[in-house]
């Protein structure tokens with residue numbers, strides 16, 4: 001089974017800003033989101049530079065689903 005690294009790289013689809021977020025924080029949010037919500041979307045963060053939502057470039061989700069950002 002694939003595993004995450006210690007940090008996840010997130011990218012803003014609008015301004016292409018890249019930010020590293022510790023995996024434990026991403027997973028905490030991801031696991032907290034598993035109840036009653038759409039689990040087909042990865043955890044996202046507000047971009048600090050624009051109104052975009054940063055998405056993971058590569059992330060293995062709580063239920064084993066792999067998210068990959070397609071450039």
Ligand SMILES: [Zn+2]
Pocket residue numbers: 012013014015016017047048049050051052
């Ligand atoms: Zn942005």
